[in-house]
Amino acid sequence: MPKIFLYGGSFNPPGLHHEAIVQKLASKLGPDDRLIVLPCGPRPDKETTNDLSLASRAALCDLAFGRIPRVEIDLTDLEQSVFTRSFDIDQRYRALYPNHEICHVIGADIVAGGAHGLSEIHRTWFCGQEVWNTLHFLVHMRHGIECVPEDLPPHHTIIEPTLRGSSSEIRERIFRHQSIDDLVSPAIGQYIARHQLFTGRIMRGPAEFQETLRPLVVANDRNESTVAIGKRLSDAFQTPIGEHNCIVVIGGDGFMLHTIRRLWRDHVPFLGLNRGTKGFLLNDFDETKIVDQLQSHLELKTYTESLLYIEAESVDGTQSNMLAFNDAWVDRLSGQTIWTRVLMNGEVKFDPIMSDIMLVSTAAGSTGYAYRMGGSRLIPGTQMLQLVGSCVCSHHWKNEPLPIETSIRFEAMNQEKRPMRGFCDGVALGELNWMNIRRSATATAELAFFPETDLQRRISEL
The missing domain is CATH 2.60.200.30 (Probable inorganic polyphosphate/atp-NAD kinase; domain 2)
Structure with missing residues (x-):
């Protein structure tokens, strides 16, 4: 019987240890198996899940897991701002996929003490005893967590430890202005830094994008000049597939809208180059200098919409x-x-x-x-x-x-x-x-603008 693996958690933020678990599971999927990551909604028993906006938590999960082949991300709880308990999630997916076996991925710390009915599942989960007895769990062992065989639930499979790490350690290091490069992927680190997450500060005004550009270039193929500019930029940067940190959009406002609707879950800034009529959401540029301009050290302003x-x-x-x-x-x-x-x-x-x-x-x-x-x-x-x-x-x-x-x-x-x-x-x-x-x-999109782009002037000229 094909399986559906459900990996729920707060992922606040997702670290390399989370990504390693997902990559390991994804590599072992059968042809009809599915792996779904489910970030939980606001939890009354876990106040740290409320430290970030739901949009930021969704973006972090997409950045961490969205580019791993065959991985799906269910943002339902975040979009509806609810916390769905594992018992109800299991019921929902059993109804949706009656011909699949549902397997829940959990950490060893969740089952510790299970031999005496003292696990977190027994003590705090909704319908804990029924969940313990009936659900099938994939228990991933964690460094530093003692879990004896007697603690394991009746229906389980063990996943050997992967990387060390914890979200709480990531948050603490950020707050103390310490490096997290060994705990998170570059995409996660760049997003956290750009939006000043977990710092205790409230961002006011636009964010600043100061990274070396690795653009995905998207040009309106209905216009020969935009196609030519797009080819020049693609040839100049040669960004490997899946490693872009911004999306350069060449066209007009309508094409920008189409591109945002298609690629917003990449959660990188959209830098528009105007080849339309008004181009309110894009930047004016000099076609003869644009390659050199983008290859220089840019400090873009980004607005999240x-x-x-x-x-x-x-x-x-x-x-x-x-x-x-x-x-x-x-x-x-x-x-x-x-x-x-x-x-x-x-x-x-x-x-x-x-x-x-x-x-x-x-x-x-x-x-x-x-x-x-x-x-x-x-x-x-x-x-x-x-x-x-x-x-x-x-x-x-x-x-x-x-x-x-x-x-x-x-x-x-x-x-x-x-x-x-x-x-x-x-x-x-x-x-x-x-x-x-x-x-x-x-769902959010970051619009990037050159420092010299005056949005207030553009509005006044309409």
């Missing part, structure tokens, strides 16, 4: 979720205005309101459709959402920025006469009953 997390229900009752970088909206499907109930953070604000379009945008998307509909222009990274409407029939309505944590829901009223359809970054979702829009807890 959260994507939108959208949930929607079609008229047939089918529910789906997706991400948007710029905006999401509902509009009329017929010649009549739509009647929409609008809720914010679960509270009804308009019931109903008549309009042609209701749109929510990110700061990065505020210079697109939102601006054309009368919204404010925001610099990328601004912690605000935009809610705007077109042809709104209400004396109480006004387009306005909203706090980044606001959740917006559009519900169709009188759907038979006034059908409502939805869009996500311009992608049609069809006729909908409702749409929920909020900031994603896990």
